[in-house]
Amino acid sequence: MSNELSVIRQRFIEGDVQVASMLPSAIRESWLRCADQTLPMSGKLEYSFIRPDLLDQLKYQNEELLTVSNRHVEQLFRAVAGAGWSVLLTDQDCNALQVRQANRLSNSRIAQAFKDGIMLNENVVGTTAMSCAVNSKKFSRVFGGEHYKEQHNTFHCAAAPVFDHMGRLCASLDITNEHSINDMAVFYMLETCARNIQKSLILNLSDTYVIEIIPSSGQFGDITNLLLAITPEGKMVGCNEAASTFISDQRRFFDTWFDGLFSSDFQLVTSKRAANGEPFYLTLHSGVTLASRIIRTPQAAPVKHTSQFNYPATVEIKPESQTTFGDEQLTKSVQRGARVLNRLPVMLYGESGVGKEVTARHLHDASQCRGKFISINCASIPENLIESELFGYQAGAFTGADKNGFKGRIAEADKGTLFLDEIGDMPLALQSRLLRVLETREVSPLGSSKEHKVDFQLICATNVNLEQAIDEGRFRQDLYFRLKGFAIPIKPLRERDDKLAIAATIVNADCQHKQSLSAEVKRFIQCYNWPGNIRELRNVLLYADAIGDETTLIQMDELPDEYQTCQTCVSQPAISTSAQPMGSGRLLDQASQELINQVVEDCSGNMSQAAKTLGISRATLYRKLAKERSDSALN
Structure with missing residues (x-):
């Protein structure tokens, strides 16, 4: 800690709060908030953790964020861990949701602070880079003695706010090192990772056009470009921070329509050329012209679905999926699976990481089904929530239930495809309910005695031996035979002959x-x-x-x-x-x-x-x- 910072801390402890004006603004404001709560700067700090059941609920509430951010956080960690950085993703209240500790971490205090479910709220642990980023909504760096709590004086941290698909604060992304490394390249990677999480949240929106707009003399693909998500009717339902700053005041953006921003015809967006990724120009009402392109198109509108194999001649056939499978046997199995999917359930077998969900999405796309692809990971949803997640609930069905109720994921898959990943981990008590739904094609939400008809294609996936699970009493035999319609085994990568083709596809x-x-x-x-x-x-x-x-x-x-x-x-x-x-x-x-x-x-x-x-x-x-x-x- 520098002598100047030591003097600032001592004078602040003695009651001279004006001395905080010598600190960066985000840190100064945090110190003042901590002082207002009479939080001591010195003394032992005991960390608190969220109860396991409440942590499960918190992660479930942030499921989309965690699912979307996992790849980006892992990529950031792999890039910076070698230089001693640990990575932490929190919710907007600074509760730890994802933690990755650096190897060879010698600072025991950082090891204690970087744990799943730890509460790092400012009113408990004082000034942190996360709290500064959350409150200022800007990148923040808090090194050494800039932390309010003396116990954190050996922490050297930086954090970036994470915004959701509408530009609202939803999380913070922090990196911490035991060494004082002021590496601007690492900080740039941190901010880029936070922006990429928001971009993925926008791209994850269903039934929307996502438009990438170059704000100046840049090029397509730049992280600073504007992103807008627009429904087929022309309503704005998503934007990144750059777009909300450049085009519209954040508070007004929720009720903004395409023709309220642009003088260009909306048909430019919906045209076939735009759907093919060809650049086009949009003109603001101010006369400013912006180079644009479509990077995501909405799914085709659902049509009336029939359980018969032959579709009516009036239904437009979807183009074949572009997903390729280098393994000849797998390719044949997937082609056959797509042909039988609307008659029989398909079961995917394979180790974790072999691409079962990618295969499931390909089957959905190739099956000519017009509804949505609804994916549920049976292993990631807490057991006490999976029933309401699958079957839905009526308003007031239980304490904390949404006042409008929830239709359930199975009902959302009506006229579409339901993908149950890690089906072998479904709680035994729910297997009987699922079996009944599969046999009757009816679902009853919690708190309701009324049955609702559902019609969906079913794909399941597992990395466990279901026959062994049956022998051990963990899986119902009758459900197993109900799901075992058409099996597709997926080889582990070590047994495949097309590793280089797969690698080339990933690179491209x-x-x-x-x-x-x-x-x-x-x-x-x-x-x-x-x-x-x-x-x-x-x-x-x-x-x-x-x-x-x-x-x-x-x-x-x-x-x-x-x-x-x-x-x-x-x-x-x-x-x-x-x-x-x-x-x-x-x-x-x-x-x-x-x-x-x-x-x-x-x-x-x-x-x-x-x-x-x-x-x-x-x-x-x-x-x-x-x-x-x-x-x-x-x-």
Whole structure:
């Protein structure tokens, strides 16, 4: 802690609250709020945790946020964990929802504070980066003694607010380090991650056009671009922060229509050319013209569904799904599954991460069903809530029930497809209710004796042996035979021959900078066991895309650290040391840490230039420097 900050803290403790004006505004306001609550700056701080049952409810209430943000938070963590950063996602009240601790964490206080369900509200733990970000609705950095509580003086934190699909504050994203690393690149990644979460929430809206608008001389795909979600009727139902700031006052945006913002004809948005992703121009009423494109189109409107296999000739046939399956046997099974889906339930078998939900969505798209795809993870919903989630409830059915009631996810799947993921984890008591619904095609909400007809296609998925679960009394045999209509086994990635094709698809679809794989990475992908299957492969490639060099080729040293020791199967031709130029990767093996530091100093801190001089990628250079800091802290 600097001498100046120590003096500020001491004078503040002594009652001179005016001295807080020397602090950044968000921190100053937080200190003053803490002082108003007579919260002491010193003394032992005992952390409090949300009760497990209440935490389950809290996570259920934030299910969409957690589902959408998981990939982005994991990607951020993989990018910054090597430099000692832990990552924390909270709700808007600073209750921890997702926690990822950095490896080799020596600060026990950070380890105590970064736990699932911990309450980090300002009125309990004082000033934090999360509380500053939530209250200011801006990126906030709180390092060392800037924390109100003395116990947090060894924390070095930064946080960004997370906004929902309508630009309303819904969460905060925090990174914390035990070392004072003022890394602007890491802070940029943090803010980008928060923006990407909001973008995914907008793209997750059903039955909407999502328009990307370039506000100035940028290009499509920039994180600073405007995003607008518009219904087929022309009503605005979603926007990112950039859009709400650029186009309309936040408070008025909820009742805004397309023609209230633009003088352009709405048919520009609904045209076939726009649906194909071709750019077009929208003109504001002020006369400003903006380059735009559609990045998501609404689902086709539902039509009357029949349980017969042959659809009426008047129904327009949907185009075939573009999802591809490199495995020939899987492709045949999926094609057959799509043909029988509206007659028989389909069961997907496979390990976690093999792509069961992707396969289920493909089946829905290929089946010619016109309704919605409703996905329910039977393992993620708390047991005390799954019944109301599946079957719905009447108004006043139980304490805390919505005054308008809830129709239930099964009813929402009417005329569509119901996907029950991890069906083997469904509580035994609910299996009998599900069996009755499948047999009668009727559902009764909690608190009601009235039955409602439902008509849906059914897809289930499991990673457990259901026959064994039956033997152990955990799964009903009659339900098993009711669900066992058409089975599709999905091989684990280690047994598939199309690993490189899958990797190429991931790179093309999800990577922002990288475009292809090096020969060494290809060999690694082919021989690695991939216990996490396609999900693990995707995370590895996204990590390389996030932290890798500027080149478009994914190199082996850009993969996460734990994969660097898995190269025994990656054979390379021997290279003579004497034939190596000084700019090669072997320079790093021969160099001392002092030489690395000297090169960085000679390059005036320019990491790209230093990495080029050493003959390594920036990712490797950052890892070496982070390791040096970690080793220094332990000595």
